[in-house]
Each structure stands twice: as C-alpha cells, then as structure tokens.
Amino acid sequence: xxxxxxxxxxxxxxxxxPTARRAAATQPATPPKAGTRLTGAQxxxxxxxxxxxxxxxxxPGGAILPAYDPLVDSSVRHVLMRHEQGAGHAAEGYAxxxxxxxxxxxxxxxxxxxxxxxxxDAYMDSIPVVAIxxxxxxxxxxxxxxQEAYITGITxxxxxxxxxxxxxxxxxRALREAFHIASTGRxxxxxxxxxxxxxxxxxxFVWPEEVDIPGYKPTTKGNVRQIREAVKLIMAAERPxxxxxxxxxxxxxxxxxxxxxxxxxxxxxxxxMARGAFPDTHELGLGxxxxxxxYTAVTAMQQADLLISIGVRFDDRVTGNLATFAxxxxxxxxxxxxxxxxKNRTVDVPIVGDxxxxxxxxxxxxxxxQEERGVPDRSAWLRRLHEWQERFPLRYRQEDGxxxxxxxxxxxxxxxxxxxxxxxxxxxxxxxxxxxHYRFTRPRQWINSGGLGTxxxxxxxxxxxxxxxxxxxxxxxxxxxxxxxTAQELATSTTENIPIVVxxxxxxxxxxxxxxxxxxxxxxxSEVHLSQTVPxxxxxxxxxxxxxxxxxxxxxxxAVLDKALSVTDRSVVVDFRVDQxxxxxxxxxxxxxxxxxxxxxxFVTPVDDPAEAPVA
Amino acid sequence: xxxxxxxxxVEDQPGVLTQVSxxxxxxxxxxxxxxxxxxxRPGLSRMTIVVEVTAKPLEQVTKQLNKLxxxxxxxxxxxxxxxxxELALIKVHTKPDERFQVLELAEIFRARVIDVARxxxxxxxxxPPAKVDxxxxxxxxxxxxxxxxxxxxxxxxxxxxxxxxxxxVAKDVETG
Numbered sequence: 001x002x003x004x005x006x007x008x009x010x011x012x013x014x015x016x017x018p019t020a021r022r023a024a025a026t027q028p029a030t031p032p033k034a035g036t037r038l039t040g041a042q043x044x045x046x047x048x049x050x051x052x053x054x055x056x057x058x059x060p061g062g063a064i065l066p067a068y069d070p071l072v073d074s075s076v077r078h079v080l081m082r083h084e085q086g087a088g089h090a091a092e093g094y095a096x097x098x099x100x101x102x103x104x105x106x107x108x109x110x111x112x113x114x115x116x117x118x119x120x121d122a123y124m125d126s127i128p129v130v131a132i133x134x135x136x137x138x139x140x141x142x143x144x145x146x147q148e149a150y151i152t153g154i155t156x157x158x159x160x161x162x163x164x165x166x167x168x169x170x171x172x173r174a175l176r177e178a179f180h181i182a183s184t185g186r187x188x189x190x191x192x193x194x195x196x197x198x199x200x201x202x203x204x205f206v207w208p209e210e211v212d213i214p215g216y217k218p219t220t221k222g223n224v225r226q227i228r229e230a231v232k233l234i235m236a237a238e239r240p241x242x243x244x245x246x247x248x249x250x251x252x253x254x255x256x257x258x259x260x261x262x263x264x265x266x267x268x269x270x271x272x273m274a275r276g277a278f279p280d281t282h283e284l285g286l287g288x289x290x291x292x293x294x295y296t297a298v299t300a301m302q303q304a305d306l307l308i309s310i311g312v313r314f315d316d317r318v319t320g321n322l323a324t325f326a327x328x329x330x331x332x333x334x335x336x337x338x339x340x341x342x343k344n345r346t347v348d349v350p351i352v353g354d355x356x357x358x359x360x361x362x363x364x365x366x367x368x369x370q371e372e373r374g375v376p377d378r379s380a381w382l383r384r385l386h387e388w389q390e391r392f393p394l395r396y397r398q399e400d401g402x403x404x405x406x407x408x409x410x411x412x413x414x415x416x417x418x419x420x421x422x423x424x425x426x427x428x429x430x431x432x433x434x435x436x437h438y439r440f441t442r443p444r445q446w447i448n449s450g451g452l453g454t455x456x457x458x459x460x461x462x463x464x465x466x467x468x469x470x471x472x473x474x475x476x477x478x479x480x481x482x483x484x485x486t487a488q489e490l491a492t493s494t495t496e497n498i499p500i501v502v503x504x505x506x507x508x509x510x511x512x513x514x515x516x517x518x519x520x521x522x523x524x525x526s527e528v529h530l531s532q533t534v535p536x537x538x539x540x541x542x543x544x545x546x547x548x549x550x551x552x553x554x555x556x557x558x559a560v561l562d563k564a565l566s567v568t569d570r571s572v573v574v575d576f577r578v579d580q581x582x583x584x585x586x587x588x589x590x591x592x593x594x595x596x597x598x599x600x601x602x603f604v605t606p607v608d609d610p611a612e613a614p615v616a
Numbered sequence: 617x618x619x620x621x622x623x624x625x626v627e628d629q630p631g632v633l634t635q636v637s638x639x640x641x642x643x644x645x646x647x648x649x650x651x652x653x654x655x656x657r658p659g660l661s662r663m664t665i666v667v668e669v670t671a672k673p674l675e676q677v678t679k680q681l682n683k684l685x686x687x688x689x690x691x692x693x694x695x696x697x698x699x700x701x702e703l704a705l706i707k708v709h710t711k712p713d714e715r716f717q718v719l720e721l722a723e724i725f726r727a728r729v730i731d732v733a734r735x736x737x738x739x740x741x742x743x744p745p746a747k748v749d750x751x752x753x754x755x756x757x758x759x760x761x762x763x764x765x766x767x768x769x770x771x772x773x774x775x776x777x778x779x780x781x782x783x784x785v786a787k788d789v790e791t792g
Binding site: 152153156157160161163164181213214215216337338339342343 | 626627629630631634635638642675676679680682683684685686687688
C-alpha cells in the first residue's frame with residue numbers, strides 16, 4: 001500500500017501537461033543494453049515505454065500482480081479505474097481523442113471478461129486498443145484454476161488479433177506486434193494474455209526494431225487506374241455526394257477530404273463516426289445521414305447519382321432498407337479493409353487503400369481533370385440541397401416555462417462552449433440529439449460508441465479523452481440510463497484528478513426504447529421507466545467528490561451551464577431534467593426506406609413538393 | 617448453393633483452427649469437410665475446407681479469412697484447375713460367403729484391405745471424393761460397421777503453388 005501511494009504522489013502529475021505528453025510521444029525510451037535480463041513483467045513495462053505509451057487504464061488482481069510491481073518505477077502513468085469495462089472504454093476514449101492506441105490492463109478471469117464489451121466496441125468502431133490481461137500460470141492453464149477464463153478464446157471474435165505468450169522472451173515481440181496491428185491498416189483492438197509465471201520468469205530483453213508479420217500486410221496505396229476511373233465518375237456526376245465515414249478520422253484525412261470537396265464543389269455527409277471530419281459549418285457540409293440524420297443529408301444520398309464513399313461500411317443505420325438506398329447512385333468505395341468493399345452495396349469503383357492517401361490522390365487527379373475539361377456545373381444540385389437545408393432543418397419547440405427540451409440544452413451547451421468542446425456520448429436519444437445539435441468543426445471532437453451501441457460508454461471514455469487532451473474541455477453528454485451503467489468511474493475522475501463535465505439528459509427513461517415502444521408497440525411501455533429522481537444525481541455527484549448541479553426549466557439552463565463550466569478543478573455532473581416524452585427526429589423507422597423519413601411533429605405539412613420527388 | 621473448396625495457408629499456431637472455423641460458423645456456413653496438415657515449409661499449415669455456399673457470401677468469408685493475422689493466403693480451388701483426393705477407411709460386415717464379393721469390389725476400386733476379422737473386412741480407399749462415395753455405396757448393402765474419411769485435400773494443377781500466388785499478389789500491390 002505504502003509503496004503504491006508513494007509512487008502515485010511522485011510519478012503522477014496532477015494534470016499531465018501537453019508538453020510532457022509531446023515529450024513522451026517524440027522521445028521514446030531507449031532499449032536496455034544487449035544482454036540485459038528482465039522479468040516478463042519488466043519486459044512488459046519496458047515494451048510499453050518503448051512504444052511511447054504515456055498512460056494506461058486498469059485494475060490489478062491476482063494473475064496480473066507481477067506486472068504492477070515494475071509499474072511503480074515506470075514512466076507510464078496508470079489510471080486506477082473502478083471497473084475493467086471502464087478501463088476499456090477509457091482506453092478507447094484516449095485512442096479516439098489521439099489516434100494512438102489506448103492501453104488497458106486487467107487480471108485473469110473476471111478482469112478479462114469485464115474488458116470484453118469495450119473490446120467489442122473498439123472492434124466495431126475500429127479503435128486502436130491494446131489490452132493486456134493476466135492469466136493463470138501456464139502449468140494450470142486449461143485446469144479451471146481460480147480466476148481462469150479462456151480469454152483469447154472469448155475475445156477471438158471481437159479483437160483484430162490476440163495471443164497468449166508462453167515464453168517471457170516473446171513479450172517484447174508480442175507487444176510490438178500488438179501495437180503495430182492495433183494501429184495500422186484498419187485499426188482495432190489487440191489482446192495480449194500473459195500467464196503469471198511468464199511475467200515472473202527472467203529472459204534476455206531483445207527489442208525487435210522491425211515488425212514483419214507474414215499474414216498482415218495492409219494495402220494503403222490506392223490503385224492508380226481505379227483512382228482515374230473514380231475521377232471519371234466524379235467528372236460525369238450531376239448529383240454527387242461524398243459519404244464520409246469514420247475512416248476519415250482514423251487516417252487523419254480531414255484536410256484531404258476538405259480539399260477534395262472544395263476542389264469539386266462536392267457536398268459532404270458525415271456519418272455518426274465521422275462527425276467533425278468535415279465542418280458542419282461549411283457550406284458543403286450537409287450533416288449526418290442515417291436513421292436520425294439530417295433531412296438534407298439523408299435525402300441527398302437518396303437522390304444522388306454518385307456516392308463517393310470513403311472509410312464507410314454502408315451500415316444498416318445509414319442505408320435503411322438496402323434495396324431502396326441511394327437507388328440512382330453509382331458507387332465509389334474507398335476503404336482500407338477489402339472485406340468492407342461490396343459487403344452490403346455493389347460497388348462500381350472499388351479502391352482498397354488508406355483514406356488519407358486515396359483522398360489526396362482523388363483531389364489531385366480531380367483538380368487535373370477539371371483544369372483540362374473545366375469544372376462541371378452543379379449549381380442546381382447545390383441550390384436544391386441548400387433549399388432543403390432551409391426548409392427542413394432540425395426543429396423542436398422550446399416553450400417558455402414549458403418542460404425543458406433536451407435539444408435546447410444541447411443548443412445552449414454549444415453556445416456556452418463556443419462550439420469548441422470535445423463531446424463524448426453514450427448510446428440512445430441523448431447521443432442522437434448531441435450528434436445533431438452540436439455543430440462539429442474538427443475531427444476527434446465527437447467521441448461515441450457507434451457500431452456496438454454500448455450504453456455506459458460516455459463517462460469512462462470522457463476520462464480517457466480528457467487525459468489525452470488535458471487542455472480541452474471534455475463534456476460527456478449522457479443519458480440517465482447510460483450514466484448509471486458506469487457512474488462509478490466518477491470516483492476515478494476525482495481520485496485521479498481528471499475533471500470532466502457530465503451533462504445528463506435525464507428523462508427518467510430508457511428513452512430510445514421508450515420512443516420505439518411509443519411508435520411501434522402502440523405505446524405499450526414495457527420496462528423502460530427508470531425514474532427521474534432516483535438516484536439523486538446531485539447527491540450522487542457529491543458523494544463521488546464531484547460538483548452536482550441541476551436544471552429543471554429552460555430558464556435555469558444558461559446559469560447552470562455557466563456554473564458548470566466555471567469549475568475546472570473537479571468534475572461536474574449536471575442533472576438536466578428534460579421532457580420525458582421528447583422523441584428524436586428526423587427518423588427512418590428500422591428497415592424502412594430512407595425515402596420514408598419522418599420529419600417529426602414540428603413539420604405539419606408533408607413533403608409533397610415536386611422538387612422532392614425521386615429523380616427517375 | 618454448391619460445394620466450394622477453399623485452401624488456406626496458415627501459420628502453425630495454437631488457436632488458428634478455431635479462428636478459421638469460427639469465421640465460417642459466424643456467417644452460418646456448414647463446413648462439409650476440413651483437413652489440416654503440415655506443408656513443405658516448417659511453421660506453415662494448410663487447411664482444405666469444403667463448404668456449401670453461394671458465391672457471394674463465400675467471397676465475404678475469404679476476405680474475412682484473409683484479415684486474420686495468422687492466415688497467410690486463401691484461395692478457392694476450382695474443380696477444373698485442381699486435383700482433389702480423399703482417403704477413407706471402411707469397415708464392412710462380411711458373412712463368410714460374401715467376403716469374396718467385398719474383396720472383388722475393393723480390387724476394382726484399387727482399395728487395399730488393411731484388416732480382416734472373422735466377420736468384418738476393413739478397406740482403405742483413396743481418390744477423388746466421388747470414387748470414395750461410389751465404393752461406399754456399393755459396400756453399404758453388406759452392412760457398414762464404421763467409416764472414417766479424411767476430408768478432401770486439394771492442390772492447384774500446373775507448376776505453381778499457393779505461395780507463388782502470394783508472391784504475385786505482393787508484386788501486384790507494389791506496382792499498383
């Protein structure tokens with residue numbers, strides 16, 4: 001105990017400064033002298049240092065105990081979480097915010113099992129995460145030993161790769177490969193399982209400078225011929241739309257995306273995973289497509305004659321009914337993962353490659369083509385899109401003195417934070433409102449659980465993001481249902497001094513499920529009511545050492561937000577008691593065509609303008 | 617739906633077989649047969665997997681297989697461009713007066729008798745799967761006590777091996 005607390009007070013700065021972070025990233029540790037013998041645990045920590053890891057998230061336990069001893073002397077900061085799921089999501093939040101692999105560590109058995117949800121989440125959203133788990137000693141592996149779980153088997157379908165190391169001499173190579181696989185190609189989670197005896201045994205530490213994995217050679221450069229074909233399609237298109245996905249963020253391709261869009265005057269939709277990849281405030285930005293997307297983004301794709309799809313996977317939440325999705329569009333599909341191309345939608349021009357590289361080539365080739373043949377005139381298409389944006393914006397009604405609308409909270413939050421906060425969300429109505437109403441202008445400004453839809457993601461992920469970006473304001477916009485799934489990490493926030501703002505849009509319901517029951521199950525509400533008053537979120541926040549605030553009417557919102565944002569030395573939880581019956585619109589019912597988008601109660605007249613009729 | 621033969625070159629590591637087979641299971645494919653063994657290169661194993669699928673989902677599975685870090689190369693072996701063999705051991709019930717007929721059938725199929733007991737004969741037959749099927753069918757009326765088959769193994773015809781294809785692909789990627 002004494003040892004641990006001493007280490008914390010010595011090695012852990014209260015708030016890591018960005019300069020220190022840069023130092024960690026640019027001046028990695030140097031390998032020890034040849035012939036140096038280290039225990040497996042020391043090799044592990046040395047390898048993490050050599051990989052430039054500045055922080056990891058975890059919880060110790062029996063089998064992983066040896067690894068926690070050299071941690072005391074390591075430059076790597078360890079954040080002690082309250083649940084392994086929190087450690088996993090914090091690692092994801094860190095990776096979301098930086099693009100560098102997030103690292104989490106847990107013990108064998110339940111420790112590893114508790115990481116599973118976070119690994120599955122990272123796998124679905126292509127987040128680079130390296131998970132290190134303890135394992136029972138090799139002599140008893142397979143013996144149903146205490147706290148044994150076959151974690152490589154359990155996590156096989158939800159990791160990009162995993163392995164159990166049986167020889168301490170293999171630890172440096174296993175870690176080097178884990179970081180390489182997690183962060184290159186299509187990023188994803190990698191798990192390294194370390195039996196206790198392997199952590200204890202000594203071996204000579206050899207750091208492999210080169211990584212050569214015969215079965216792992218991601219293609220990053222796009223095929224030149226295909227890029228020319230794509231440019232031909234773009235030049236010929238009358239109603240093109242760039243369908244930009246999370247791959248843009250993962251490959252840091254936002255500048256190239258802007259260049260491509262501006263070069264060709266091509267409108268851009270950004271998926272839930274790509275919010276911020278292209279500025280919402282840009283005149284070519286149409287917002288988010290999909291089930292709860294902006295009308296213009298959804299309809300633009302439906303009527304487009306060309307989809308320039310980059311780093312997307314034609315997810316069902318974007319396409320709606322596939323058979324009627326973007327029926328007039330030819331498709332260019334750029335992705336680093338060949339398995340995504342043609343998986344859901346037949347593709348006219350497939351390009352396997354890194355989004356940054358390919359988008360840059362597309363922009364360059366398009367500029368050349370336009371120089372030779374002139375810029376195609378698409379002013380009618382852009383005019384039509386802007387008309388839709390004006391006629392069918394997001395709409396809700398906040399009445400003075402009426403119930404507080406969640407959308408109003410987000411609009412005020414946007415103003416109060418000058419649109420500059422990093423927003424982290426969980427899953428459900430609050431997530432959709434946040435993705436719609438906060439206008440994102442930079443990549444990595446929006447962090448959420450997309451593919452897996454993991455409730456409870458927000459608070460721990462926000463902690464990871466805050467550690468990565470200590471100078472940024474990190475706001476977790478959460479639902480009351482989500483918040484209660486990982487609220488214990490508020491304790492981590494206080495004891496590890498990671499101040500975030502948690503804005504709970506508290507409607508007392510599992511709101512999205514409630515919405516579906518209202519719309520599709522004849523208002524037969526089944527097991528969705530949680531209670532708006534239990535727990536008392538203000539008291540709960542205080543119990544965790546955070547500041548607790550509450551806003552119950554629209555008049556309270558600005559003052560409460562001001563107060564919340566003025567606190568910088570600890571976390572703040574704001575209980576926004578919002579309208580319990582508010583629903584998310586627009587909405588495309590599950591399985592329906594995107595043409596059948598429902599605008600919501602604020603639009604009384606149906607969309608019957610001939611301009612909206614599908615183009616033959 | 618039709619039978620497809622997929623040949624998978626993998627690193628010989630624990631768990632690889634599970635990874636490969638679970639990918640098929642996840643997409644709801646039934647593996648018709650699966651044979652694994654060592655190859656000309658130490659450290660590499662080769663799996664020959666026969667699955668019953670339509671072409672499009674098979675393409676998705678091969679792409680997913682290619683993504684596995686321990687998988688070096690996946691190819692589909694078309695029947696026309698490959699040789700396929702299977703080996704079976706068949707134990708047939710034989711009354712004394714029928715033994716001669718069974719031995720004759722074995723002879724015709726160039727099957728070897730590898731065990732004889734008072735009331736059974738065990739034969740070893742190898743060849744294209746259809747040949748094995750045919751012998752099995754002919755022996756069935758005598759009473760099959762038990763049978764074991766290795767599952768199909770296959771190689772592409774001609775001079776080139778699966779690893780040549782790998783090099784060709786690598787070259788393709790380099791030259792764009």
